[in-house]
Amino acid sequence: MNALTRWDPFRELDELQKRFSTLLGRTPVKTNGEQQEALTVAEWAPVVDIVEDDNQYVITAELPGLQKEDIKVGIQNDVLTMSGERKYEKEEKDKKFHRVERAYGSFSRRFTIPENSDGEKVSAEFKDGILHVHLPKTETVKPKQIEVAVG
Structure with a gap:
């Protein structure tokens, strides 16, 4: 009997991100169940x-x-x-930031x-x-x- 696998449209993007991170020398780390690069800490x-x-x-x-x-x-x-x-x-109250x-x-x-x-x-x-x-x-x-x- 074959088991059904749930399709995740982002799984391939996650794999691609892991490969780029490895290529760039950044270590992926897990935080709160999500994988992020150590550089983004x-x-x-x-x-x-x-x-x-x-x-x-x-x-x-x-x-x-x-x-x-x-x-x-x-x-x-x-x-x-x-x-x-x-x-x-310091924020200045009389200024409105556009960007x-x-x-x-x-x-x-x-x-x-x-x-x-x-x-x-x-x-x-x-x-x-x-x-x-x-x-x-x-x-x-x-x-x-x-x-x-x-x-």
């Missing part, structure tokens, strides 16, 4: 660039409208976390640091709405050539 997420050179990794985040005091950067268990909050502007597109509230971004980086020497600087997090690379031991003597 925060109210907004700043865009970042991650650049590598011979000596370090640099994470650059756009954080317009924030002050230095609104931002926290830390490393724990090889995960670098940037978090903060963009405070809501509000700027994001407000808290954010959090997390990045697993590479094995060849030194989390103990991480530094951060914030200027003109741009956060730069510098993560130095560890010193690599270069192989030593030993000359074999004939004798």
